[in-house]
Amino acid sequence: MTRPRIRHIALNVQNRDEVAEYYKKLFGLEETYRGPNGTVYLSDGHVGVALISRPEMPWGINHFGFVVDDVDAIVEAANTTAESNVFGAVAESWIRDPEGNRVDVSRHGWPI
Numbered sequence: 001m002t003r004p005r006i007r008h009i010a011l012n013v014q015n016r017d018e019v020a021e022y023y024k025k026l027f028g029l030e031e032t033y034r035g036p037n038g039t040v041y042l043s044d045g046h047v048g049v050a051l052i053s054r055p056e057m058p059w060g061i062n063h064f065g066f067v068v069d070d071v072d073a074i075v076e077a078a079n080t081t082a083e084s085n086v087f088g089a090v091a092e093s094w095i096r097d098p099e100g101n102r103v104d105v106s107r108h109g110w111p112i
Contacts, residue, residue, distance in 0.1 A: 001073070004066040008048035008104075012062040016040045016051040023049060065092060065104030074105050 011078045013019045020040045029042040029049065040051040052062060068074050072091050076080045082093035082105070092106035 001071045002066040004074070004105075006047060006066050007106075010050040010051055010052055010062040011049050012054050012057050012059050014053065014055075014059065016053050019051050021103050043081050063094070063104055064103035064110045065106060066109060071107055073086045 011019070016038060017040070020031060020042060022043055024031065027044070029044055030050070031040060033041040034045050035082060037043070038053065042049045042051070054062070066074075068101070075093065078095050080095050082095050092104045095103050095105060097103055
């Protein structure tokens with residue numbers, strides 16, 4: 001099995017446009033996609049940054065995601081169940097680490 005790679009980090013922000021411009025100007029990230037719900041997807045060509053805006057959730061880092069060869073094998077190795085996300089940019093499964101942090105796992109990656 002190929003070693004999983006971190007593919008994206010999701011930030012829960014209050015002003016997606018302002019934060020997107022900051023990362024584009026300061027770090028040269030490129031905007032790769034805008035979701036129908038307003039999520040802004042940025043990338044450095046390797047790792048993506050998703051700017052979400054969910055006021056009912058804490059501001060800051062929301063989750064990060066790995067691309068893996070076998071989602072089911074990861075879920076089984078984590079000895080947990082996964083919650084499916086089918087409404088985002090890609091279909092992925094969400095698991096929680098031992099402290100409850102959300103980790104996305106996907107076979108097909110993320111738009112970069």
